[in-house]
Amino acid sequence: MTHASTSTAAPIATDGFVLHDEDRAAIAHEREHYPHPQAASIEALKIVQKRHGWVPDAAIEAIARELGVPPANIEGVATFYSLIFRQPVGRHVILLCDSSSCFLTDYEALRDAFFAHLGIGFGQTTPDDRFTLLPVCCLGACDRGPALMIGDDTYGPVTSEEIPTLLEAYA
Structure with missing residues (x-):
């Protein structure tokens, strides 16, 4: 109609x-x-x-x-809807999956590594407006946990050591 x-x-x-x-x-x-x-x-x-x-x-x-x-x-x-952003976000939004599957596959270590590497917590944006870090309840990548998305790109499993290299692609 x-x-x-x-x-x-x-x-x-x-x-x-x-x-x-x-x-x-x-x-x-x-x-x-x-x-x-x-x-x-x-x-x-x-x-x-x-x-x-x-x-x-x-x-x-x-x-x-x-x-x-x-x-x-x-x-x-x-x-x-959590993917409708109601405040300004960085040029690249990182969605870190905190589902049960990802939690069981070392989500906490990955979360802490992001906090340390970016110098921000959930809901915050880096001072250069490059990245915003947000938790998300599920990315549908349970077989690849811990998983995350940056923009439209899904990654997993991701280790803490891979974070610097991963983020360099989003300069």
Whole structure:
């Protein structure tokens, strides 16, 4: 079922946030795939995050207007999904799996090595804005634990000794 966009041709600006025309078109395209506009919320959030690196608070209202749904609905989706970043992150996000499988395969040593090597803890970004380190409950790589992702790349099993070489590829 196709839905006509409720927005005007002008960019949507909310508290200084502008939803770019390309993003509006991409959101409208996603919306066409669903009978209910709210079903496109995750994709709309991902579209904004791809451009900005994260989803600023002011973007919630703009996305809601574009989809024609209440802002609280978009906020609920944005805060539920751990891969929608609600604050600025580094150029490369490291997701370190802390699932049972990874925990049993030396996750704690790998976590501690990342803390020491990067000089940050979970939820923090290196001073040069290069890396943000986040825990994630499962990467679906249980046969390769301990596992991690950097951007779209999955690694595992990873040892503490491999961290410097691994991170050099993301200069």
